[in-house]
Amino acid sequence: MSDPDAPTFPPDVRRHVVRLAGDFFLNGAQIITTAIDTDLVTGMIFLAIVRANVRHLLDEPGLARAYFEPGVMLPESFRRPVSVYAIARELHLPYETARRHVRKLLAKGLCERGGDGGVVFPPEVNDRPEVRQAVQTNFHATVRYAQTLADVGLVATCDAAPDAQDMAAYMPREVVRLSSDYFLNTVALLTTNLKLELVEGLLFLAVTRANTLHVTLDPALAATFSGVDEIPPDALRRSVSVYALARDLRLPYETARRHGAKLLDMGLCERAGDRGLVVPAHVHARADFKAGVEDYGRVTQAFVNSLAQAGLVLA
Template identity: 85%
Template sequence: MIFLAIVRANVRHLLEEPGLSLAYFQPGSLPPETFRRPVSVYAIARELHLPYETARRHIGKLLNTGLLDRGGDGGVVFPAAVNERPEVRQAVVTNFHATVRYAQTLADVGLKATCGPAPDAEARAAYMPREVVRLSSDYFLNTVDLLTTNLNLDLVEGLMFLAIVRANTLHVTLDAALAATFSGVDEIPPDGLRRSVSVYALARDLRLPYETARRHGGKLLELGFCERADDRGLVVPSHVHARADFKAGVEDYGRITQAFVNSLSLAGLVLT
């Protein structure tokens, strides 16, 4: 996530200028090195709600692996040459296919672009995979920022919270009838439907050290965001989902997701 935030910060100014985003995110069209602006460790720590030392340590690891370079002002930058590394190219492909699957899932439940007429067949055939990947990374970072800001959590607490919520009701999401029943902001699955998740499973799924997951899970318990089930697993109870700040966050998430789908449409990816 730190890596994604740095990549976005390096080219944020390009993305905010009409036309430049698409110009530099077609296959083979990468922003030149001179267009990349270094970002400080402090700025990344602040954006991701991380302790400065945590951000500094992980950015140091990225520098050591060659995924980042130092900029002229002491900041860090993602060098264009890294795009050709096999693991980075594979990550782009994996991200792209995951984004297409997610967009199809959204389309299946009726969430479609509202930004105007869909592109014609020729435009769809020419959609820009690199732009789709960038949009998905931006969407992910915006989602995490929304959660951590609305609920006043740090990055790891926010990710843990999301993972607990998902694990508690994944079976509901996968059941078409249940998913339709509990599809609205006010239609909250009862606690009897929730399945607890262990700290070990959370650590494994989020690729966190067990002690890190245990510590942040304990913080969520202290804050009242989750509870212990009879099997000692963690559950986010229905009364938390009914909180005004949580429901406001769900509505904000809906708006962010609609904007994401609209952006995918403008990039030529339209699923019906």
């Protein structure tokens, strides 16, 4: 039986979806960084390397399935090395910054040198207990997120794959791949649409999330401020300190402070009375930001569709 007191969401829920997506992204980032014991920038580079190494497999369903099935390790020849330059360009990072973070991954055994000087992800890392746990944690978090999206009306527009039952054995790893793509697509939107470097984009997302997390979690407020044109007023926004941002993103405080200052200089953030950071309503009301909300809505819809195509069927 439906709850008569539950808030009714209007047809346009894109701004609410973006808030949910930001929360999912940052929670997923914590799963990744905890599993490989590193900061968020290194974690995003790790995901980018893994995706680049196996991107060509996605055009061959049989190979893709074998690659992500537990216990199956494809020959090294199937993994294509990616250059540090390509990773830096994809993530809008200075080359030297990308190189420094790749060296961290090499030192941890999370990537290794491949042909032509590129780097590759060693598949045996999948067998590390902390990585196995992260796969399961990510899977359950993604199911909850997808169900929340379905509850507000963002449903799959394609049928589930006909062999969904056969896919159950490797579903968690396939969901990791799809959610990793979604995370990296989120980064692309932040850096390209807002013309930001990676750290600035991640900080901006974290500030936005902290400002309105209580709106996301309050059903009545979420329903009130759900559409592209329904922007929570400044009086509802809760500021966040640079210290809290650095802690949540596992960044050095000085790095967070420096890039936070850039956001202030660009007019994307303001200081609140308590010296914390807020992204004011007038920034969210800009035409380019509204276009970004619409773009993120489409990316999120594509993610939901891909989950359904992989066999993740929700009520």
